[in-house]
Amino acid sequence: MFSEIDHQLLHVWRRRLLGLDKGSPRIAIVGNCQSFGIAYGMKLLAPQAHVDRFMIVRKGVATLDMLAKTLESYDHVFSLEFQPGFIRGGGSEELKARLPRISPIPSIVFSGFHPDTIYVLDPTRSGYPIEGPTGPYHSAIVLFAYLRGMSVDQTQALFQESLFEALGYFDVWEDSAREFLELASVSGLDLSAELVRWSRSGPFMYSMNHPKAHVLFDVARALLTKAGLPVASVEFADFAVDDIVRGVVFPVYPEIAERYGHRGAYLFKRANYRLARNVGQFDDLRGYIQASFAVYARHQRDQLMAPRMVEWLANPDVGKLFAFHAADALTRKYARA
Template structure:
């Protein structure tokens, strides 16, 4: 009788023998805290991608008071961090002081808040903009972003059809929109230099790549990736050098997106659109063409007290006779056309 064939001997442990799992090893990478507004998370994600083993924590400004209660507790929390990167924040976000008070007690590196209206010169905030708090801004049909033309037209008693006549090249020129690129660029580069992170070369590269902002305060992920790269390099942290936009989702693209309106897009040499995209983080985003966006904005303004419609730029327009004449002319042309 032939000998039975046996399977090769296995050195695996029997399944009945339980072995304790190895204790998780503590990461040997740097511990990094990123403090800032809605831009901080993109910077933190970029650092995680390009710094293998790094432990990166995002500390949103809006949650500092609720989480820590006082600057003292925030300081104690940050004592365990190897690197702290922070955007400017004034007093009021956490009791006990502003970012400068924090910098006196914690070694940190400031990085700039990216604000650039060159692609979206008609975009404004309505409400208490100086507070730097989203909760104190009036929402539009797509979020905390409004058209200055639509708001001033409403406050001046124009109708929707008259307002729509003003979204064209001549009106943009008279409103100074064509000059806002240079002014906005100067502001961005100056504020970056003020916090010790000059962005002149980065800005030139962003411009060559096309539209680099979703709204005036929401940069595309590649911009935040460059900020993260600069912060890591200047603190001597070795990086992978991966392009973050190829590996990570752009979270700010899921929120409101303001179009580059055609009269301006033609001048800048970038794709133009009149489609306004709403917040899509919790539900499919609303997409409104320009006439619908203006009409819904008018309906919203009509439900609010006039005191709620505060806007620095539009308030200034009210005292400018040339701008008032521009809007009055649009109203007359609409009346003559029977609109």
Template sequence: MALRLPRLIRAVPRPWIARRDPEGSGLHGPRIAVIGNCQAKGVAEAVRILLPGARVRLIPMSTLGRRAGGLDAFAATLGDCDHVFCQPFPAEFFPEGGSEALRARLPRMRLFPAIVFTAFHPDAVYVGDLASVARVKLVPSPLGTYHSAITLFGFLQGLPRERIVGLFREDVFSRLGYLDAWDLAAADLIASSRAIGFDLSGELLRWSRGGLFMHNINHPRLSVLGDIAARLLREAGLAPRSVAVEAYAPDALLDDPIWPVYPPVATLYGVAGSTVFKRRQRRGAAPETLSLDAFVAESLAIYRDQPRESLTCHRVEHWRGLPDVRALFES
């Protein structure tokens, strides 16, 4: 006689599943809109876990520039929300202005910062035209739009692949400032958060004590986004659950590119290090990784197919003016 297991699995709540708010959904909590970049999805999911019953609406920042009717019309669509949590966005998305103009129309709106922290991944940069935030023209890379400054500068200096791979070592990292990046990264994050009235100095201290808290320069781990969500709820006068969000939901940003913490950097901060890069993957698909040699080879192939004038990067332009850095790539 076959043993029949009780059908309890279906009854297990799955708080990470995005829930819509149609009539009869059974959700009766406050209506909350979360507006932002790729980090906003994690904040929205955290809000659903921390505040059961909340009717959460996620609005990706990438959709703002395509909305008809301008900023007034967009503000009107948020009129039935009890709370609006929004990352800062520039005026390029709407003729009437950016997030500050939206907050003037929605006094109950609260800004929260975009998390950018480069100390764990000091070699990762963007390449291309960053002049207009709303219409960025970035050069692709094996990891989407994340490039290695060492690889790019080596290419522009005419170095072969083997020479470039050989530059990924501790003495080079030290000369490039990669082993002294923490204070500047921390100062930048704290300054940007204070600028919108959301000082992250206390949170940063707690995150740093927990080890590695970034997947790459602008993708924090879910625990970080959970902290942001909990604080937004508390400051809105709500009472979030005291739970670790990452224990109840998958980290969606793990599906995006993962930049490794190079071993000399990892040793400095007491975290695990490697030179294995991970591409963006489809949900449920197996991760595809690249060795350092493969990553450099693919990057060089991309650069050879690009107009040389498109390979612009502030870091590289700065290095060109430093004789000691040029000497590293010429010796």
């Protein structure tokens, strides 16, 4: 079955054969789900340029040789990191060895707003992600509560500031910011001023590795500037297109958002890439817990052993912490009733 990268390569080859390529300079963006926001931002900032995006998120039939030969004709090539296995012949490191002039794009990863989010990689399926109601993103609190045999009511009661504090969720921000800026620095970018601006404007991530569109626009501008290309003076909000929001949105919990002066919610958005068919589906906290429990019930316990689960289960104090906070919250709830 053809993947996105296969279709894009065929589209580019056909267009070249028909002499339909227009615009200068010729710019190519290679990468994952963040690549559209970068490519769109570059086109908006350099409207006379010819911008192509090569999306690599699924295995296809394309080879590294096909991709490298296609990219050779571009004036500027920017690439996010991608692992071997999606394209036959290697990943981004092997591509850079073929085309040393490739400019790296830093992956936007920031956990400060989503310290509870984890991946659950199934060891019985070669580490393939287990999908829940919010795709590959899971709540560590919900999964641990399930593994401890807690009820939906008990699990819902855990979502409170005191437990977040005890788990260190309010201590994640500084490390996330430092790691993000270090990763940007490796790509030759100083995004410290941008990070401050994003943080002041509100939660700028849909999940720990899915940034909002204005973030990718700012990164696109930084990349073009570093490459010595002129950029237009344009307000992104006037032309905003957000491709990533069609996917999952893992909420910023109110207690966490308020710590940074913003407003959060317990509203979990499911992925919906077919907007012509329906407007989408959302879960409140209770619905999300119920849907997650239903997914976990279809798996064996050893399939659910994410690293954080192994760590927490090995520490009796964490189990006691969960039991105490659930009991305390429910006691206070029923006392008010």
